[in-house]
Amino acid sequence: xxxxxxxxxxxxxxxxxxxxxxxxxxxxxxxxxxxxxxxxxxxxxxxxxxxxxxxxxxxxxxxxxxxxxxxxxxxxxxxxxxxxxxxxxxxxxxxxxxxxxxxxxxxxxxxxxxxxxxxxxxxxxxxxxxxxxxxxxxxxxxxxxxxxxxxxxxxxxxxxxxxxxxxxxxxxxxxxxxxxxxxxxxxxxxxxxxxxxxxxxxxxxxxxxxxxxxxxxxxxxxxxxxxxxxxxxxxxxxxxxxxxxxxxxxxxxxxxxxxxxxxxxxxxxxxxxxxxxxxxxxxxxxxxxxx
Amino acid sequence: xxxxxxxxxxxxxxxxxxxxxxxxxxxxxxxxxxxxxxxxxxxxxxxxxxxxxxxxxxxxxxxxxxxxxxxxxxxxxxxxxxxxxxxxxxxxxxxxxxxxxxxxxxxxxx
Numbered sequence: 001x002x003x004x005x006x007x008x009x010x011x012x013x014x015x016x017x018x019x020x021x022x023x024x025x026x027x028x029x030x031x032x033x034x035x036x037x038x039x040x041x042x043x044x045x046x047x048x049x050x051x052x053x054x055x056x057x058x059x060x061x062x063x064x065x066x067x068x069x070x071x072x073x074x075x076x077x078x079x080x081x082x083x084x085x086x087x088x089x090x091x092x093x094x095x096x097x098x099x100x101x102x103x104x105x106x107x108x109x110x111x112x113x114x115x116x117x118x119x120x121x122x123x124x125x126x127x128x129x130x131x132x133x134x135x136x137x138x139x140x141x142x143x144x145x146x147x148x149x150x151x152x153x154x155x156x157x158x159x160x161x162x163x164x165x166x167x168x169x170x171x172x173x174x175x176x177x178x179x180x181x182x183x184x185x186x187x188x189x190x191x192x193x194x195x196x197x198x199x200x201x202x203x204x205x206x207x208x209x210x211x212x213x214x215x216x217x218x219x220x221x222x223x224x225x226x227x228x229x230x231x232x233x234x235x236x237x238x239x240x241x242x243x244x245x246x247x248x249x250x251x252x253x254x255x256x257x258x259x260x261x262x263x264x265x266x267x268x269x270x271x272x273x274x275x276x277x278x279x280x281x282x283x284x285x286x287x288x289x290x291x
Numbered sequence: 292x293x294x295x296x297x298x299x300x301x302x303x304x305x306x307x308x309x310x311x312x313x314x315x316x317x318x319x320x321x322x323x324x325x326x327x328x329x330x331x332x333x334x335x336x337x338x339x340x341x342x343x344x345x346x347x348x349x350x351x352x353x354x355x356x357x358x359x360x361x362x363x364x365x366x367x368x369x370x371x372x373x374x375x376x377x378x379x380x381x382x383x384x385x386x387x388x389x390x391x392x393x394x395x396x397x398x399x400x401x
Binding site for chain 1: 309312313320321322325345346349350352353354356357360361363364365367368370371372
């Protein structure tokens with residue numbers, strides 16, 4: 001009799017405990033932290049897909065979070081993964097949803113960018129990022145020309161000069177192109193104009209923009225893409241102009257050229273989308289139809 | 292898919308990419324609903340040249356580029372880049388042998 005009562009108590013206790021587990025917050029977070037820390041800890045071995053559903057929910061402060069099954073997603077640094085708007089959350093959720101069997105982190109570009117913006121692992125502030133972005137201006141791809149072969153010179157002039165004109169007109173700056181080894185001389189006002197322009201982006205958008213500049217190796221092409229003058233494909237083509245010229249001349253190697261091109265396109269598109277989503281704010285103004 | 296100038300074509304291409312990602316039940320994903328909703332919202336506009344509409348079109352082209360280039364990058368990766376080495380069991384199995392087992396483990400194994 002006593003033993004069966006004890007067994008009954010045990011069973012009730014277990015159900016009460018399991019019921020309570022959903023309400024006890026601090027323990028849950030610790031378990032999640034350990035779990036996710038182990039998730040990203042082994043970057044080289046393959047992680048199996050450990051979830052079925054991906055959904056988003058809105059947390060406090062209007063920030064959106066990602067849920068994998070019932071658990072909240074966390075960054076590799078252990079913080080809760082929050083994004084400022086819904087479109088970005090849906091993009092990240094689609095990436096996680098697209099994984100099959102194993103998790104391939106190198107395809108999840110938006111998630112990587114969000115993690116970098118949230119964790120800031122290299123502890124940089126806005127000025128450092130702007131300075132490193134502007135350093136690419138001195139050796140910008142568009143400004144660095146060759147002298148020979150003449151077909152390549154002509155191609156560079158035809159394709160790159162319009163972009164140079166566009167950015168000089170748009171930002172009211174002077175940037176020349178040069179073919180000597182030191183590169184063009186960028187006047188100080190130009191740099192100051194760009195610095196002020198970059199300062200107007202928030203930290204998240206600046207993370208994305210610096211990523212795009214690093215990928216394309218050109219400040220001018222990145223601005224052209226973010227200002228919606230160029231599409232991603234056009235910007236990638238202009239960035240790889242010499243390679244495309246050589247491919248036309250000597251032939252295409254699919255496992256190297258195409259692979260690099262698609263990877264560059266994916267990363268650049270992710271960066272551009274990240275910048276646009278992080279700095280947008282949309283309102284719906286309804287106009288009343290007047291008949 | 293040569294010239295993707297009209298929003299209809301971009302929308303169709305994005306939905307095709309989503310279908311390639313998920314499979315038959317792609318219509319229930321959040322991305323599907325969000326994309327359709329955004330395209331519908333930006334359809335009606337009062338001005339002849341609506342800047343917000345052009346910006347939304349550019350963003351949708353960017354997202355389409357992201358989806359298609361990740362898919363093609365993955366395809367090329369699986370096609371060309373190494374699957375890694377075989378494990379010792381598989382390597383032995385190639386010639387029909389099996390690895391020896393020692394009860395209690397080898398001397399240096401725990």
